[in-house]
Structure formats: structure tokens, C-alpha cells
Amino acid sequence: MTLLSQLLQTKGQEVYAVAPETTVYEALAVMADKNIGAVLVLDKGRVAGIFSERDYARRVVLQGKASRDTAVAEVMTAEVVYARPSLSVEKCLALMTEKRFRHVPVLDDEDQLLGIVSIGDVVKAMLAKQQIIINHLEDYIHQ
Numbered sequence: 617m618t619l620l621s622q623l624l625q626t627k628g629q630e631v632y633a634v635a636p637e638t639t640v641y642e643a644l645a646v647m648a649d650k651n652i653g654a655v656l657v658l659d660k661g662r663v664a665g666i667f668s669e670r671d672y673a674r675r676v677v678l679q680g681k682a683s684r685d686t687a688v689a690e691v692m693t694a695e696v697v698y699a700r701p702s703l704s705v706e707k708c709l710a711l712m713t714e715k716r717f718r719h720v721p722v723l724d725d726e727d728q729l730l731g732i733v734s735i736g737d738v739v740k741a742m743l744a745k746q747q748i749i750i751n752h753l754e755d756y757i758h759q
Contacts, residue, residue, distance in 0.1 A: 620708060620722050620733060621701035623741050629731035631721075633658040634667070636689035640676055643667050643688050654719040656732060657692050663721055663729060665692035698723045701730055705741045708733065 633656040634643045643655055647669070654668035667688045675691035676683055698721045699708055712720060718735040 618705045618741050618745055619701060620699055620703050620705065621730075623705055623733060623737060624701065624722060624731040626741070627731075627733070627737055631656055631729060631732050634688055635659065636664055636687065636692075638688045640667075640672065640681075640683040640686045640688055640691060644672065644683060653734070656721060656729070657688055658729075661729075662727070663696055663698070663723070665689070665694045666696050666719060666721070667692040668717075668719065696721060699733075700725070705738050705745075709735070709738045709742065712738065 632646055632650050632652060634646060636657055636659050638657075646655055647653065654666055656663055657665040657667055665688075671691050671693055672683070675681070676686060681691070697711070697715055697717065699711065701722055701724065703711075708720065712718065712735050719732055721732045722730045724730055
């Protein structure tokens with residue numbers, strides 16, 4: 617079983633984040649530059665929210681707001697679902713599927729940010745694990 621702590625060690629713990637007062641336009645520029653679908657919103661080092669492409673579409677575009685004049689804090693998802701590093705990638709995928717989101721911050725027991733994982737990271741880790749199992753089974757069969 618692969619844990620999120622192991623996944624973060626493999627993929628890295630780099631997190632792209634913006635401040636609550638950052639404009640939506642600036643947040644989108646970060647997302648485009650880093651080729652990511654969401655940024656965390658940090659206030660004094662703590663997770664205050666997450667801003668995703670879905671937030672932009674639903675809370676900015678469809679509501680006719682101007683991305684250059686709207687602060688991320690006005691349109692971010694404030695109730696962030698997070699995971700602990702001891703959670704397995706399988707359970708994380710189940711959580712992401714159930715709650716219908718694609719990014720989850722990983723926080724330690726003191727709620728300090730350790731990193732963020734995307735659904736792509738989780739699926740990639742699960743596929744790698746399955747490939748190892750397949751290789752072992754094929755080796756066993758061919759012996």
C-alpha cells in the first residue's frame with residue numbers, strides 16, 4: 617500500500633500558492649505558467665482555500681465578474697478537503713471521486729502543509745503499483 621507521504625517523496629512537495637488578495641487574473645497566470653489546474657490560497661502560511669479552474673468557470677465567468685478586479689478570496693473554495701500523509705493513495709482516490717475534486721492538500725497533524733496531490737498523481741502511483749504486481753505475477757507464471 618502506497619501512502620501519500622511516499623507519493624509526496626516521489627513527486628516532490630512543491631506547492632504553488634497565492635495570497636487571498638491576489639487577483640483571479642494573477643492566479644490564472646500562475647496556473648498557466650506552471651501548467652496546473654489549481655493553486656492553494658495561503659493566508660499567513662495556513663491553507664485558507666483552493667482556487668481551481670472549476671471555481672473560475674463557475675464563480676467568475678458565469679457570474680460575469682472581471683478576473684482582473686476580483687480577489688481570489690471572493691471566489692475560492694474555502695472549505696478545503698485535505699488528507700493526512702498516512703492516507704493510502706487508494707483511499708485518497710476514493711475520497712477525490714466521492715467529493716468530486718481533483719486536488720487535495722496534504723497536511724500533517726498540526727495542520728502544516730506538506731504538499732498537494734492531484735488525481736493524476738494518485739492514478740499514476742496506483743498504475744505503477746499495479747504494474748509491479750503484474751510483472752511479479754508474470755515472472756511467477758513463467759518460472
